[in-house]
Amino acid sequence: MGTHLWELLILPLTEQAFQKALIGGSLVAIVCGVIGCFVILRRMAFLGDALAHAMLAGVTGGYLFMQILFGSEAHAPAMLLGSIIAGLVTVGLIGFVSRVSRIKDDTAIGIMYTAIFAVGGVLASLFSHRIHIDLYHFVTGMVLGVEDHDLWMMAGVAVVVLAVVILLFRHLQITTFDPVMAASLGIPVVALNYLLTICTSLVVVSAVSIVGVILVVGLLVTPAATAYLLCDRLSRMICLSSLFGVTSVLGGLYLSTWIGNVATGPSIVIVSSLQFLVVLGLAPRYGLLADQLRRRGRVPQPLLEDILGCFRHETGAVLDVGTIGQRVGAGGDQVQRGLRVLERQDLAKVAGQRVTLTAEGQREALRLLRAHRLWEAYLKQVGTPVDQLHARAHQLEHIHDEQTVDYLDDQLGHPLRDPHGSVIPEDFEHLVPGAEVKASLLREGHRGTIVALGETLRDTPLRVGQVIRVGPRRKEGRQWTFWLPDGSEVVLDHAASDAMTVKLPADLPAGGSSSAQAT
Amino acid sequence: MAQRIPPPAGPPPAVEVEHLTVSYGPVPALLDVSFQIPPGQLVGVIGPNGSGKSTLIKAILGFRRPDLGSVRLFGEPAERARGRVAYVPQRGSVDWDFPITVREVALMGRYGHVPWWRDLGSDDRRLADEALEMVRMSELRDRQIGQLSGGQQQRVFMARAMAQGADILLLDEPLAGVDAATERAILDVLERTRASGRTLLVVHHDLATAAEYFDTLILLKQRMYAIGPPASVLHPQLLSEVYEGKLRVFADMRTRADKGGG
Numbered sequence: 001m002g003t004h005l006w007e008l009l010i011l012p013l014t015e016q017a018f019q020k021a022l023i024g025g026s027l028v029a030i031v032c033g034v035i036g037c038f039v040i041l042r043r044m045a046f047l048g049d050a051l052a053h054a055m056l057a058g059v060t061g062g063y064l065f066m067q068i069l070f071g072s073e074a075h076a077p078a079m080l081l082g083s084i085i086a087g088l089v090t091v092g093l094i095g096f097v098s099r100v101s102r103i104k105d106d107t108a109i110g111i112m113y114t115a116i117f118a119v120g121g122v123l124a125s126l127f128s129h130r131i132h133i134d135l136y137h138f139v140t141g142m143v144l145g146v147e148d149h150d151l152w153m154m155a156g157v158a159v160v161v162l163a164v165v166i167l168l169f170r171h172l173q174i175t176t177f178d179p180v181m182a183a184s185l186g187i188p189v190v191a192l193n194y195l196l197t198i199c200t201s202l203v204v205v206s207a208v209s210i211v212g213v214i215l216v217v218g219l220l221v222t223p224a225a226t227a228y229l230l231c232d233r234l235s236r237m238i239c240l241s242s243l244f245g246v247t248s249v250l251g252g253l254y255l256s257t258w259i260g261n262v263a264t265g266p267s268i269v270i271v272s273s274l275q276f277l278v279v280l281g282l283a284p285r286y287g288l289l290a291d292q293l294r295r296r297g298r299v300p301q302p303l304l305e306d307i308l309g310c311f312r313h314e315t316g317a318v319l320d321v322g323t324i325g326q327r328v329g330a331g332g333d334q335v336q337r338g339l340r341v342l343e344r345q346d347l348a349k350v351a352g353q354r355v356t357l358t359a360e361g362q363r364e365a366l367r368l369l370r371a372h373r374l375w376e377a378y379l380k381q382v383g384t385p386v387d388q389l390h391a392r393a394h395q396l397e398h399i400h401d402e403q404t405v406d407y408l409d410d411q412l413g414h415p416l417r418d419p420h421g422s423v424i425p426e427d428f429e430h431l432v433p434g435a436e437v438k439a440s441l442l443r444e445g446h447r448g449t450i451v452a453l454g455e456t457l458r459d460t461p462l463r464v465g466q467v468i469r470v471g472p473r474r475k476e477g478r479q480w481t482f483w484l485p486d487g488s489e490v491v492l493d494h495a496a497s498d499a500m501t502v503k504l505p506a507d508l509p510a511g512g513s514s515s516a517q518a519t
Numbered sequence: 520m521a522q523r524i525p526p527p528a529g530p531p532p533a534v535e536v537e538h539l540t541v542s543y544g545p546v547p548a549l550l551d552v553s554f555q556i557p558p559g560q561l562v563g564v565i566g567p568n569g570s571g572k573s574t575l576i577k578a579i580l581g582f583r584r585p586d587l588g589s590v591r592l593f594g595e596p597a598e599r600a601r602g603r604v605a606y607v608p609q610r611g612s613v614d615w616d617f618p619i620t621v622r623e624v625a626l627m628g629r630y631g632h633v634p635w636w637r638d639l640g641s642d643d644r645r646l647a648d649e650a651l652e653m654v655r656m657s658e659l660r661d662r663q664i665g666q667l668s669g670g671q672q673q674r675v676f677m678a679r680a681m682a683q684g685a686d687i688l689l690l691d692e693p694l695a696g697v698d699a700a701t702e703r704a705i706l707d708v709l710e711r712t713r714a715s716g717r718t719l720l721v722v723h724h725d726l727a728t729a730a731e732y733f734d735t736l737i738l739l740k741q742r743m744y745a746i747g748p749p750a751s752v753l754h755p756q757l758l759s760e761v762y763e764g765k766l767r768v769f770a771d772m773r774t775r776a777d778k779g780g781g
Contacts, residue, residue: 177614177627232662
């Protein structure tokens with residue numbers, strides 16, 4: 001067992017090619033992780049791909065330039081510079097096309113990078129007799145063939161990119177998050193965008209020798225996306241993303257050594273993709289499993305309302321959990337969870353099996369009851385068959401925001417009873433001590449001071465400042481009666497009652513029908 | 520004897536726009552707009568879609584070079600008063616999934632005060648925390664911004680503007696698409712900000728509520744149609760001219776304006 005592990009893990013480390021690959025790969029993975037964060041937050045993934053492809057033209061261009069003019073073979077700095085120039089030209093052309101025409105960004109990227117890539121391909125085949133490097137490696141990468149000058153280039157890129165990101169972290173963060181604010185602070189947003197593009201080109205160039213042109217985006221984007229699912233801060237995301245990059249390279253290198261004869265680039269990208277999939281499934285906040293668990297833990301609002309609804313006939317009642325379960329027709333598990341939520345919201349109290357409502361919970365139950373009965377009255381009015389009234393109203397009572405209920409109440413002429421003859425609780429949202437309300441909301445027994453009268457009430461004995469008492473409704477609730485201080489009676493219809501505003505006393509006595517007992 | 524003219528008394532206006540004309544192509548977005556806003560006011564900018572409200576904001580921020588005219592902030596040209604204006608973006612233009620916490624957003628307000636080679640200091644952290652305190656967001660400071668409600672999100676950006684130390688706040692539609700409770704919460708913060716002596720310029724879309732919320736209204740449609748207290752700006756005749764009869768809330772508004780005026 002011990003020797004086996006030794007062979008698997010340590011032995012490869014003693015090979016020089018593996019060591020170089022590991023060092024180079026880690027350098028590349030770190031900068032890829034760092035820049036990748038900005039790339040995904042700026043939605044530039046496709047642009048990264050474009051830069052990688054444009055590199056082919058840059059490399060061949062740089063190679064030929066030095067070879068033809070100075071006769072030097074495979075001049076690395078020239079090829080590097082060529083790649084960066086090709087990258088910038090591509091970005092410039094993309095920006096130009098999307099600015100001057102109706103072509104959108106993604107299409108412009110597609111057009112331009114394939115064009116530049118094709119130019120590179122044509123150059124490479126035209127001058128194939130002059131180019132003595134294997135361009136195939138640019139396409140697939142060849143990490144185990146990393147040489148010393150590659151390592152130096154990678155280290156140089158890493159130093160430059162890390163220095164830029166560390167020194168300008170705040171600037172890069174704010175131009176990515178809120179370019180408008182950045183500009184308003186006088187930060188050179190356009191220059192920073194170009195700087196970031198140059199860094200991306202550098203990173204892509206150094207990553208191509210590890211995983212190749214085609215897979216470079218995988219190393220740039222996947223570790224960053226993995227970190228994105230785990231972090232709520234950019235600084236942490238960058239660190240984690242670099243870490244995931246390094247583990248991908250490490251895993252990929254071992255994988256290709258163990259299996260043998262497997263290209264390293266693809267195995268690195270496979271490891272980083274697997275990492276991503278695992279995190280996508282298991283991430284504590286943004287993962288699929290967490291999402292599923294949250295969804296299961298969530299108690300549907302209608303269930304909560306149904307539980308409150310059990311108390312509608314007597315809001316102060318003590319019910320046991322089993323009864324509630326029967327009435328709402330839900331599993332005991334669901335009911336328990338619902339009760340816990342109600343307890344957390346301070347609407348119900350659960351002691352063992354006994355459930356009572358708090359004052360707030362009773363109010364909520366009354367509100368639902370009012371919504372239910374107003375909906376029933378409304379349904380009756382619009383011609384719903386009587387035997388369906390209750391069931392339909394039971395569905396509709398879940399629409400119970402204040403405005404809806406007020407609208408129904410007003411449309412129906414502030415009815416006192418629902419179609420079954422049960423009392424509709426009064427409008428306790430508005431009928432609070434000291435409030436000024438339309439007189440139409442009042443019920444028998446209420447008292448209040450008139451504070452405003454509409455034009456239409458000018459010819460009545462009503463006067464502002466009078467204290468009035470509300471008498472019973474007449475004509476099936478369509479006539480309001482008010483008693484003046486001298487004992488005389490005024491009868492008003494709905495519209496006329498609406499035209500009178502009454503201030504309720506600070507010690508509001510219960511209206512004649514405010515108790516919501518079913519009859 | 521020639522009487523010497525005394526220098527103008529009192530502080531210069533917070534925002535002073537003179538003969539501002541800004542164009543995109545042949546049609547001007549703003550034409551000959553002039554107004555002054557004294558410090559410490561809550562001003563609403565109203566006008567139909569495409570009336571140049573956003574352009575006005577951009578011009579005050581100094582993003583749009585005017586074809587003609589000038590913007591002065593506290594008596595100084597807008598370019599030179601950059602740090603004194605803060606912009607609160609429209610909710611829709613923010614990436615709410617961005618890995619950033621409430622406190623980090625507030626700290627952004629300090630970025631303009633710290634040179635790039637230095638770290639943020641303890642003073643900056645304190646100012647950011649105070650700003651969060653002021654909008655009552657201290658408790659949620661370690662939340663990622665996507666996990667806040669609409670009103671809380673708006674408040675974070677208000678805190679950022681205040682941490683910036685700006686005296687003028689430009690807000691682009693802060694009340695668009697929020698529910699009534701959120702609207703009240705945001706208005707509360709706007710009021711408190713105004714009470715602290717700052718000047719707020721708010722792009723607003725809802726004419727029905729404009730009279731309640733603002734001290735001063737600017738009615739804009741390319742040209743300045745009116746500036747002044749809501750009762751005078753929300754004049755039905757003026758509105759029908761600007762909105763070309765596309766408005767159905769006239770009657771409602773007239774009663775509100777009357778109430779406000781009487």
